[in-house]
Amino acid sequence: xxxxxxxxxxxxxxxxxxxxxxxxxxxxxxxxxxxxxxxxxxxxxxxxxxxxxxxxxxxxxxxxxxxxxxxxxxxxxxxxxxxxxxxxxxxxxxxxxxxxxxxxxxxxxxxxxxxxxxxxxxxxxxxxxxxxxxxxxxxxxxxxxxxxxxxxxxxxxxxxxxxxxxxxxxxxxxxxxxxxxxxxxxxxxxxxxxxxxxxxxxxxxxxxxxxxxxxxxxxxxxxxxxxxxxxxxxxxxxxxxxxxxxxxxxxxxxxxxxxxxxxxxx
Amino acid sequence: xxxxxxxxxxxxxxxxxxxxxxxxxxxxxxxxxxxxxxxxxxxxxxxxxxxxxxxxxxxxxxxxxxxxxxxxxxxxxxxxxxxxxxxxxxxxxxxxxxxxxxxxxxxxxxxxxxxxxxxxxxxxxxxxxxxxxxxxxxxxxxxxxxxxxxxxxxxxxxxxxxxxxxxxxxxxxxxxxxxxxxxxxxxxxxxxxxxxxxxxxxxxxxxxxxxxxxxxxxxxxxxxxxxxxxxxxxxxxxxxxxxxxxxxxxxxxxxxxxxxxxxxxxxxxxxxxxxxxxxxxxxxxxxxxxxxxxxxxxxxxx
Numbered sequence: 001x002x003x004x005x006x007x008x009x010x011x012x013x014x015x016x017x018x019x020x021x022x023x024x025x026x027x028x029x030x031x032x033x034x035x036x037x038x039x040x041x042x043x044x045x046x047x048x049x050x051x052x053x054x055x056x057x058x059x060x061x062x063x064x065x066x067x068x069x070x071x072x073x074x075x076x077x078x079x080x081x082x083x084x085x086x087x088x089x090x091x092x093x094x095x096x097x098x099x100x101x102x103x104x105x106x107x108x109x110x111x112x113x114x115x116x117x118x119x120x121x122x123x124x125x126x127x128x129x130x131x132x133x134x135x136x137x138x139x140x141x142x143x144x145x146x147x148x149x150x151x152x153x154x155x156x157x158x159x160x161x162x163x164x165x166x167x168x169x170x171x172x173x174x175x176x177x178x179x180x181x182x183x184x185x186x187x188x189x190x191x192x193x194x195x196x197x198x199x200x201x202x203x204x205x206x207x208x209x210x211x212x213x214x215x216x217x218x219x220x221x222x223x224x225x226x227x228x229x230x231x232x233x234x235x236x237x238x239x240x241x242x243x244x245x246x247x248x249x250x251x252x253x254x255x256x257x258x259x260x261x262x263x264x265x266x
Numbered sequence: 267x268x269x270x271x272x273x274x275x276x277x278x279x280x281x282x283x284x285x286x287x288x289x290x291x292x293x294x295x296x297x298x299x300x301x302x303x304x305x306x307x308x309x310x311x312x313x314x315x316x317x318x319x320x321x322x323x324x325x326x327x328x329x330x331x332x333x334x335x336x337x338x339x340x341x342x343x344x345x346x347x348x349x350x351x352x353x354x355x356x357x358x359x360x361x362x363x364x365x366x367x368x369x370x371x372x373x374x375x376x377x378x379x380x381x382x383x384x385x386x387x388x389x390x391x392x393x394x395x396x397x398x399x400x401x402x403x404x405x406x407x408x409x410x411x412x413x414x415x416x417x418x419x420x421x422x423x424x425x426x427x428x429x430x431x432x433x434x435x436x437x438x439x440x441x442x443x444x445x446x447x448x449x450x451x452x453x454x455x456x457x458x459x460x461x462x463x464x465x466x467x468x469x470x471x472x473x474x475x476x477x478x479x480x481x482x483x484x485x486x487x488x489x490x491x492x493x494x495x496x497x498x499x500x501x502x503x504x505x506x507x508x509x510x511x512x513x514x515x516x517x518x519x520x521x522x523x524x525x526x527x528x529x530x531x532x533x534x535x536x537x538x539x540x541x542x543x544x545x546x547x548x549x550x551x552x553x554x555x556x557x558x559x560x561x562x563x564x565x566x567x568x
Contacts, residue, residue, distance in 0.1 A: 015367040025397035083292035094285035113506030116544040120303035239393040246388035250381035
């Protein structure tokens with residue numbers, strides 16, 4: 001590779017442009033939290049103000065909707081993580097009949113367009129006379145998270161050393177204790193990652209939610225349905241706050257990781 | 267296998283049932299809320315709608331909805347697939363070098379960069395798209411920069427802008443799709459690149475293989491499963507997406523298949539027509555995926 005510095009420089013350049021492409025809209029969101037919009041849309045820059053941050057929590061409809069989104073996400077992703085995690089554990093830990101059929105059942109929800117999934121759930125609830133609202137949203141979100149969790153955890157579990165469980169059993173550890181002391185700590189990182197990502201998927205979902213939500217409004221629904229009428233700058237503040245939490249988490253885990261590495265080297 | 271279904275403390279013997287017990291709740295859930303609704307939807311797609319104003323329908327084995335889906339919504343179908351295909355190719359072209367850089371060149375900043383790539387996941391999809399509205403707006407930063415450097419004529423000549431506008435064009439829709447699905451392309455490619463044994467690349471270099479040749483013969487083939495998974499994760503949701511079309515497009519480009527399904531369902535209450543369109547969409551996607559898998563080898567998604 002040293003013989004081809006040009007290719008390397010080109011790679012650096014393309015990477016730089018790629019990252020810029022990824023981040024310019026995010027920075028735009030953050031910048032527009034300081035905008036004083038004229039009219040009902042916060043899309044054109046007018047003048048600098050701190051008002052939006054000072055009155056960050058005044059867009060109460062959006063805030064309520066955001067609270068709903070969090071509730072839905074926490075319940076749906078907890079259920080999905082349990083159901084999906086168990087499936088992943090069973091597939092990667094044990095020999096099972098019907099493995100390929102199971103794999104297909106797991107992959108299908110991910111390869112079904114959201115619009116079709118939303119439509120099919122809508123017809124189910126319509127036929128059964130179920131009133132659409134909070135719990136139908138929870139069911140829908142659990143549905144697209146189960147497959148996602150199962151496949152992510154399965155990928156993470158591949159290559160773990162399961163003979164440790166047998167070793168524990170041979171040493172007289174009862175099954176539940178083996179699970180708590182050996183299996184659970186082994187699978188926790190994969191499960192946490194899957195849980196976090198499915199939270200992000202759930203909080204962000206609009207398409208499926210729009211089919212099953214009835215009158216209940218989640219944050220994406222509130223934003224999209226009013227996006228033709230108005231976008232108050234507080235919406236940008238809420239999004240920026242979430243982004244900040246994510247950045248802090250990423251930085252903190254990286255710093256913690258680097259520190260641990262440094263300590264191990266010493 | 268099913269000799270005793272009740273859990274007892276017989277130790278190892280019922281261990282054979284354990285995996286089935288573990289998958290049971292999840293499978294039951296997927297069956298009730300995924301398989302059954304799809305079957306219901308299929309049944310509805312073969313139904314008649316006697317009263318135009320009421321949502322009720324009768325099951326009649328009426329295949330007419332399917333031919334109507336093609337004749338009435340052919341344009342929407344084609345538009346959605348063309349947008350999604352272009353966006354997927356653009357995603358792959360942009361994501362591959364990024365993933366390559368993070369996997370091979372980032373060193374100890376690898377995890378930071380990976381975290382940063384995930385950041386859009388934690389920022390509202392809709393607000394990211396609304397941010398593009400600001401960026402591409404008529405007086406927005408992109409167009410005013412272009413005007414400062416007197417590039418607006420060039421953009422118009424290349425048909426990047428239409429009548430001096432970026433927003434509300436087909437290109438804006440494709441750009442939005444590309445942007446929003448980029449992480450879904452990037453992560454699988456990164457995962458497959460990261461798995462590559464660096465010694466293979468070194469070995470090729472030791473044998474005087476040029477960078478380009480090593481890339482073509484070693485790195486690219488080994489990363490193909492990632493490209494395959496990324497393509498599916500981008501292309502499939504992109505075909506059904508209507509948010510980018512709705513927020514960034516013009517009245518024509520807004521007419522994509524996702525929007526058709528949505529309006530038929532939620533505004534027109536024409537469930538049979540909407541169900542038929544959904545199945546046509548799924549059938550085309552499945553067909554394309556099968557063909558694509560033939561070309562690239564069938565590596566499973568996980």
